[in-house]
Amino acid sequence: xxxxxxxxxxxxxxxxxxxxSGDRVDLSAVKKVMSPYDEFAVETALRHRDASGGEVIAxxxxxxxxxxxxxxxxxxxVDHIVRIDCEEELDSNSLQSALxxxxxxxxxxxxxxxxxxxxxxxxxxxxxxxxxLGWASASNVTSVGFDGGLTVVAPSDGGNAxxxxxxxxxxxxxxxxxxxxxxxxxxxxQAKKAQVEVKTAAxxxxxxTIVAHSMPPAKPAGKSYEGGAAAAxxxxxxRDEANVI
Amino acid sequence: xxxxIVIAEIAKGTIHTTTSExxxxxxxxxxSPIIIVPCTDASVADAAGTIAGASKVIAAKSDAFAHxxxxxxxxxxxxxxxxxxxxxxxxxxxKDLAARLAARRNLSVVQDVVAISQNQLTSPVYSxxxxxxxxxxxxxxxxxxxxxxxxxxxxxxxxxxVVDTTxxxxxxxxxxxxxxxxxxxVAEANIIISGGRxxxxxxxxxxxxxxxxxxxxxxxxxxxxxxxxxxxxxxMQVGQTGKTVNxxxxxxxxxxxxxxxxxxxxxxxxxxxxxxxxxxxIFQHADYGIVATWEEALPVLQSTLAGMMA
Ligand SMILES: Cc1cc2nc3c(=O)[nH]c(=O)nc-3n(C[C@H](O)[C@H](O)[C@H](O)COP(=O)(O)OP(=O)(O)OC[C@H]3O[C@@H](n4cnc5c(N)ncnc54)[C@H](O)[C@@H]3O)c2cc1C
Numbered sequence: 001x002x003x004x005x006x007x008x009x010x011x012x013x014x015x016x017x018x019x020x021s022g023d024r025v026d027l028s029a030v031k032k033v034m035s036p037y038d039e040f041a042v043e044t045a046l047r048h049r050d051a052s053g054g055e056v057i058a059x060x061x062x063x064x065x066x067x068x069x070x071x072x073x074x075x076x077x078v079d080h081i082v083r084i085d086c087e088e089e090l091d092s093n094s095l096q097s098a099l100x101x102x103x104x105x106x107x108x109x110x111x112x113x114x115x116x117x118x119x120x121x122x123x124x125x126x127x128x129x130x131x132x133l134g135w136a137s138a139s140n141v142t143s144v145g146f147d148g149g150l151t152v153v154a155p156s157d158g159g160n161a162x163x164x165x166x167x168x169x170x171x172x173x174x175x176x177x178x179x180x181x182x183x184x185x186x187x188x189x190q191a192k193k194a195q196v197e198v199k200t201a202a203x204x205x206x207x208x209t210i211v212a213h214s215m216p217p218a219k220p221a222g223k224s225y226e227g228g229a230a231a232a233x234x235x236x237x238x239r240d241e242a243n244v245i
Numbered sequence: 246x247x248x249x250i251v252i253a254e255i256a257k258g259t260i261h262t263t264t265s266e267x268x269x270x271x272x273x274x275x276x277s278p279i280i281i282v283p284c285t286d287a288s289v290a291d292a293a294g295t296i297a298g299a300s301k302v303i304a305a306k307s308d309a310f311a312h313x314x315x316x317x318x319x320x321x322x323x324x325x326x327x328x329x330x331x332x333x334x335x336x337x338x339x340k341d342l343a344a345r346l347a348a349r350r351n352l353s354v355v356q357d358v359v360a361i362s363q364n365q366l367t368s369p370v371y372s373x374x375x376x377x378x379x380x381x382x383x384x385x386x387x388x389x390x391x392x393x394x395x396x397x398x399x400x401x402x403x404x405x406x407v408v409d410t411t412x413x414x415x416x417x418x419x420x421x422x423x424x425x426x427x428x429x430x431v432a433e434a435n436i437i438i439s440g441g442r443x444x445x446x447x448x449x450x451x452x453x454x455x456x457x458x459x460x461x462x463x464x465x466x467x468x469x470x471x472x473x474x475x476x477x478x479x480x481m482q483v484g485q486t487g488k489t490v491n492x493x494x495x496x497x498x499x500x501x502x503x504x505x506x507x508x509x510x511x512x513x514x515x516x517x518x519x520x521x522x523x524x525x526x527i528f529q530h531a532d533y534g535i536v537a538t539w540e541e542a543l544p545v546l547q548s549t550l551a552g553m554m555a
Contacts, residue, residue, distance in 0.1 A: 014372065118371075124354045137341075139315065228545050
């Protein structure tokens with residue numbers, strides 16, 4: 001029975017306004033959702049199960065507030081939901097170590113996650129976890145095939161390539177052509193009743209610490225023009241003022 | 246002081262100019278980096294010989310570098326690079342490599358850096374809606390956004406040595422898929438012209454393509470365009486669920502400037518907006534805003550640019 005694990009992360013809704021108060025972002029009033037690319041990872045994990053059997057476990061790391069993202073995954077159809085209990089802010093090294101040791105303990109055979117999380121945009125977790133486990137990884141994958149071994153479509157050399165991937169592997173998912181399934185009433189009822197398995201993991205100290213958050217530097221007001229004829233002047237300014245063409 | 250290592254960015258078999266920007270970024274961290282050039286043919290590294298501000302160049306030669314394979318590249322580069330802080334470019338592929346290299350050495354990785362002040366690194370977070378500054382203590386792996394740091398001048402004369410290395414491939418390419426177009430991909434281009442729903446029909450993208458061909462630019466699109474018209478592939482989409490781009494020039498045509506679109510392009514060096522609605526949010530982010538229909542503005546833009554390039 002293949003043990004398929006999908007990593008999910010709770011992030012601020014991408015429509016939310018982000019405010020910085022003092023020198024930290026203040027997310028207290030912000031709605032939290034599953035990071036958008038994780039939705040593709042969950043869908044791909046479910047398709048993997050549907051194609052070759054096994055079970056799908058959704059794994060997250062966070063405080064009790066993060067249970068919501070696991071319940072959302074459960075409502076869409078994952079079999080089990082697990083949270084590594086940790087309220088702290090972790091750097092990539094501490095986070096990946098905790099995830100990797102937990103995945104090992106769980107006996108994971110294939111891991112899916114989003115290509116990056118909508119909050120950090122970093123995209124470090126998938127490849128980092130793979131390296132720690134000594135596994136293959138393929139990133140920014142837009143399509144996965146399960147027949148006769150694992151194959152993926154991912155960007156390569158300025159185009160796309162279909163590649164076979166050794167297993168075990170970590171696959172990070174980009175938006176592809178697949179439609180993400182929506183929860184149905186039965187799924188939502190099951191998610192309500194589902195128990196989150198809470199685990200603890202050894203947390204290494206972080207060597208990268210957040211010093212401050214700030215708002216992006218305000219852009220000086222640009223020049224504005226009325227009417228299409230102004231495009232000629234703008235073209236000249238792009239050459240002579242901005243020096244970009 | 247920890248050693249600094251720049252992994253050269255390779256595009257189409259040659260050293261990409263962002264490598265010179267990485268050297269400037271390394272200098273900002275307080276030293277002259279070693280440039281490591283992943284290659285199958287050591288002559289590729291010659292171009293790094295003139296990058297000023299570096300200490301030396303190592304051509305890391307391996308068959309593994311023929312195609313990107315995260316596991317093999319991390320292994321092969323780890324074998325060559327001394328301990329220290331490693332800098333890579335922040336392209337999707339190099340960010341992936343940075344993460345694997347960091348994990349291999351039990352280090353942390355800081356991605357998408359746009360400013361460096363001593364040991365403090367700043368990156369955009371929340372899709373560019375805020376900036377985050379972190380402090381690193383000890384070695385780390387750092388990816389640096391393109392077009393932020395000035396390129397180091399090419400007045401250097403670095404010693405180049407060749408080191409053979411190997412890595413075990415964990416993926417195998419079965420087929421390269423034909424690209425929809427011969428034009429640059431938005432993720433690679435220094436100039437991008439993107440169309441939105443305001444283009445009215447996918448057929449009208451020919452007007453954007455003509456300008457792109459004049460400038461050597463890529464053509465991008467908003468999600469509304471990608472979702473509405475089958476002829477506009479997702480690979481062209483810029484934004485939250487598309488590509489994050491950082492070109493010198495981004496021209497948005499018939500795009501309103503929704504927060505999710507801005508997420509993918511707001512850090513472009515110069516932004517031009519063409520939109521018939523003077524209140525469109527895109528204008529708040531434009532260096533040059535033209536309130537006009539594209540039907541009026543694009544022919545003028547095209548003929549002026551063609552005149553300049555002639
Ligand atoms: C989770 C999530 C993720 C998303 N990800 C992305 C993403 O990655 N990328 C993205 O782009 N969007 C994304 N969106 C969608 C985003 O919210 C907007 O809906 C989308 O960007 C709008 O595209 P648009 O500007 O082309 O269309 P519209 O908002 O409809 O704007 C069209 C514009 O064209 C102008 N116009 C009309 N006719 C003309 C003319 N003849 N000449 C000139 N101007 C004209 C109009 O004035 C208008 O401003 C996402 C949304 C969500 C919820």
